[in-house]
Amino acid sequence: MSRETTDIRQEQIKKAVLDIIADEGLQNISTRNLAKRIGLSEGAIFRHFPTKRDIIKGIMDDVANDLIGSLRNIVLKPEKAEDKLFKYLCQNVKYLKENRGITMLLFSEAAHLGDKELKEKLNQILYEQKQLIIKMVKDGISEGVWDKSVNAEDIAIIYMGIPITFNIEFVLNKNGLNADNFCKRMYTLIIKTLKK
Numbered sequence: 001m002s003r004e005t006t007d008i009r010q011e012q013i014k015k016a017v018l019d020i021i022a023d024e025g026l027q028n029i030s031t032r033n034l035a036k037r038i039g040l041s042e043g044a045i046f047r048h049f050p051t052k053r054d055i056i057k058g059i060m061d062d063v064a065n066d067l068i069g070s071l072r073n074i075v076l077k078p079e080k081a082e083d084k085l086f087k088y089l090c091q092n093v094k095y096l097k098e099n100r101g102i103t104m105l106l107f108s109e110a111a112h113l114g115d116k117e118l119k120e121k122l123n124q125i126l127y128e129q130k131q132l133i134i135k136m137v138k139d140g141i142s143e144g145v146w147d148k149s150v151n152a153e154d155i156a157i158i159y160m161g162i163p164i165t166f167n168i169e170f171v172l173n174k175n176g177l178n179a180d181n182f183c184k185r186m187y188t189l190i191i192k193t194l195k196k
Contacts, residue, residue, distance in 0.1 A: 009048045012038050014059050021101030022171060026108055053115065059105060060121045067095045068128050075132045081140030085190065088136065090183040092163050096170065097179045103167035130156040137194065146194040155193065162186050 004012070016037040020029050029052070031042040038045075049055045074087045096102060106122055133156040140146035166186075169177050 006048060009038075009040070009044070010058060013045060013048055013055060014062065017055055017059065018099055018101040018105065021105050026104060053118070056105065056118060057121070059102065060118065060125070063102065063106070064121070064125055064128075067092070068125060068132075070095070071129065071132055075135055080145070081136050081143055082145060082191065085136055085140070086183075086187050088132070089159075089162065089187050089190070090180075093166050093179050093183045093186075096163055096167055100170065103164055104171070126160065130160065133159050140194060145196070147196045150194055155190070158193070159190065 013034060016034050017029055020033055020037065024033075031045050034040075034045050035042045049058065070091055071088055074084055074091060077084065106125075130153075134152040137146065137150065137152035137155050141148050141150065141152075166177075166179075166182055169182070170179075
């Protein structure tokens, strides 16, 4: 491979970690596997990320910036709550599809390594996502299209299971899961819960 910038190499390494997790499982993340996937030496991996934790932290930063940032943009647009909810859900599913293995990595590494900073980052990501959903639900109630007796926090908790379910289905049925259809089905279920 030609010499690439540090940013490009870091992106390649993070992508390779997620691909290895999705294809082979967490237990197969090693510098040897990473180096083989990217076409670098093991030493080169360490020049870009001194530790495995640094790679995980980099991936979590990407989730906070890329996923949460794009979801926030959807929620803050001056559109109907129903339209925002559909776009939000589909963007979430699209991100998970493009970043296979991310859910497994975030929950297994951040939640089980006992690393306080990683747990806090994961908690912040989940908290921000819930707050965005709560805002959308409250917007829909204010618009008069959704039932005002619906508890926005309960909907947010229910919603948080959808990306996890998608990830499980996607990992188990790589060739058989239609992400667009999944998005539409989940949207329909949430709308039924919210309607007056």
